[in-house]
Amino acid sequence: MTENIVSRFWAGLSLVQKSIIVGSVLFIANAAAFTISFGNIQERYQINFLEEAGTAIAKTIGESSKFGIITRNWDILSAQVQGLLTGNISSITILDVGGNPLFEITGSERVVLDDAAVRQKTLSESPSSTERLFDPNGSLHAIIVSQMIESEKRPAREEIGLFTEKAGKERIGTVIVVMNARQVYRELAESRKTFFYLGLLAIAVGISIIVIFVEFTARPLKKLVIATQKVADGDLGYKVEIDTKDEIGTLASSFNTMLERLKETQEKLVMTERLAASGRLAADVAHEINNPLAIMKNYIYLMRKKRMKEDDPNQPTLTIIDGEIDRISRIITQFTDFYRGYQIPLEEVEILGTLKEVIEFYRGKLKERDILLEERMMGSGKVLANRDKLKQVFLNLVKNAEEAIPEEGKIIIETGREGGRIRVSVTDTGTGIKAEDIGRIFDPFFTTKGVKGFGLGLSVTYGIIKNLGGDIEVASEAGKGTTFKVMMPTI
Ligand SMILES: Nc1ncnc2c1ncn2[C@@H]1O[C@H](COP(=O)(O)OP(=O)(O)OP(=O)(O)O)[C@@H](O)[C@H]1O
Ligand SMILES: [Mg+2]
Numbered sequence: 001m002t003e004n005i006v007s008r009f010w011a012g013l014s015l016v017q018k019s020i021i022v023g024s025v026l027f028i029a030n031a032a033a034f035t036i037s038f039g040n041i042q043e044r045y046q047i048n049f050l051e052e053a054g055t056a057i058a059k060t061i062g063e064s065s066k067f068g069i070i071t072r073n074w075d076i077l078s079a080q081v082q083g084l085l086t087g088n089i090s091s092i093t094i095l096d097v098g099g100n101p102l103f104e105i106t107g108s109e110r111v112v113l114d115d116a117a118v119r120q121k122t123l124s125e126s127p128s129s130t131e132r133l134f135d136p137n138g139s140l141h142a143i144i145v146s147q148m149i150e151s152e153k154r155p156a157r158e159e160i161g162l163f164t165e166k167a168g169k170e171r172i173g174t175v176i177v178v179m180n181a182r183q184v185y186r187e188l189a190e191s192r193k194t195f196f197y198l199g200l201l202a203i204a205v206g207i208s209i210i211v212i213f214v215e216f217t218a219r220p221l222k223k224l225v226i227a228t229q230k231v232a233d234g235d236l237g238y239k240v241e242i243d244t245k246d247e248i249g250t251l252a253s254s255f256n257t258m259l260e261r262l263k264e265t266q267e268k269l270v271m272t273e274r275l276a277a278s279g280r281l282a283a284d285v286a287h288e289i290n291n292p293l294a295i296m297k298n299y300i301y302l303m304r305k306k307r308m309k310e311d312d313p314n315q316p317t318l319t320i321i322d323g324e325i326d327r328i329s330r331i332i333t334q335f336t337d338f339y340r341g342y343q344i345p346l347e348e349v350e351i352l353g354t355l356k357e358v359i360e361f362y363r364g365k366l367k368e369r370d371i372l373l374e375e376r377m378m379g380s381g382k383v384l385a386n387r388d389k390l391k392q393v394f395l396n397l398v399k400n401a402e403e404a405i406p407e408e409g410k411i412i413i414e415t416g417r418e419g420g421r422i423r424v425s426v427t428d429t430g431t432g433i434k435a436e437d438i439g440r441i442f443d444p445f446f447t448t449k450g451v452k453g454f455g456l457g458l459s460v461t462y463g464i465i466k467n468l469g470g471d472i473e474v475a476s477e478a479g480k481g482t483t484f485k486v487m488m489p490t491i
Pocket of ligand 2: 396400457
């Protein structure tokens with residue numbers, strides 16, 4: 001049940017909120033662990049210090065009080081002991097060898113001790129001892145340090161030689177120093193309070209830093225999320241603008257590249273479908289038209305040769321009709337070629353050789369028109385294709401380039417290898433293609449050449465290249481020129 005609530009709550013949080021919660025919990029745990037362990041170390045250190053101070057005081061009094069004890073001079077003793085009394089000392093008691101108090105001085109806060117237990121210490125054989133007294137709740141109450149007071153045992157009137165005892169040490173009493181631990185705990189509590197507030201401050205600052213850090217890191221992520229939503233809504237032209245150099249920046253740039261590819265693929269797909277549809281339609285229509293055309297041509301032939309004289313005034317008209325029928329027939333042949341391209345038999349074709357044949361075919365015409373031809377053959381390869389179809393591709397491209405150059409200009413034909421494929425590009429310094437036309441140049445019957453063009457060259461070219469597993473791309477700038485790039489897989 002609780003587990004369910006927690007997981008539902010967790011699932012409802014954003015990544016930013018989760019990061020802030022995890023970061024804050026870790027930070028608080030760290031701060032708490034540090035405060036607690038520091039408090040413990042401080043407590044141990046203070047208590048050890050108290051014990052060492054008590055031992056040192058007891059030793060000092062043990063040494064300095066001998067004379068006062070022997071002479072029973074409490075004034076001297078009092079003066080000596082008073083000087084050692086500090087805030088942490090609860091009482092200093094000097095007992096005689098029998099455990100009877102000779103002298104006692106108390107500090108600000110007296111710890112009441114069990115007299116019998118204290119007397120017991122005076123009977124102890126060890127020269128010094130330390131005992132810690134605890135409250136019922138386990139906290140240290142007091143530290144009791146006892147120190148034996150010894151004096152040199154001197155033979156009385158030794159100087160006059162009446163006694164012969166040996167010199168030695170003799171116990172003359174015990175000093176009991178009671179150190180008050182309460183004061184230490186009060187100080188510790190004080191410092192813990194300060195530490196607690198400091199800890200709270202550190203946690204507040206730490207969490208603020210975490211929140212700012214997470215917000216900053218997540219900002220580009222949020223942009224990415226918005227971008228994915230836009231793309232999901234069909235906006236493939238959207239671009240994520242993130243210029244960070246971290247992993248999110250890389251992700252964003254990969255995302256942008258992915259979008260571009262997706263857009264290109266989609267455009268190609270649309271075009272392929274459009275071309276396939278018009279190709280099919282064209283082939284059907286062509287099939288239907290070719291038969292009546294053949295019949296018409298036959299009858300014109302019969303009329304001209306059998307039913308008319310050679311000088312009949314209608315002869316030129318029939319020549320024109322015959323010519324136009326031929327023109328329709330040519331269009332239809334190109335069309336059916338385009339569609340039948342799918343079934344043509346394939347052979348190994350050496351690209352460079354085929355290209356050279358086309359260049360030779362055009363060389364004279366280009367020279368006549370003052371068009372410079374530049375050849376940059378930097379790679380060749382064999383492709384699986386149909387030689388005539390491939391020739392037709394290059395012919396169409398060079399023909400278009402030539403037709404795009406109004407007066408003089410230049411055509412560059414270049415070949416090269418690109419990632420296992422062969423590239424053939426035809427560049428011209430002609431009129432270029434208007435931006436609004438570029439998406440339609442591969443459409444059948446799209447032409448800007450009026451009656452001079454059928455608008456079939458590129459659609460046929462496109463169909464052939466696609467059938468052979470290749471690609472064709474165009475880059476053009478109106479007024480400057482155009483480049484068509486054909487990529488074919490090699491064998
Ligand atoms: N190199 C080029 N420079 C400028 N525009 C071009 C170029 N190649 C093609 N085009 C444009 O693309 C259109 C379609 O070309 P495509 O080759 O399909 O038909 P066409 O050349 O008009 O006629 P066809 O090739 O059937 O005789 C052209 O009319 C022209 O506007
Ligand atoms: Mg053309």
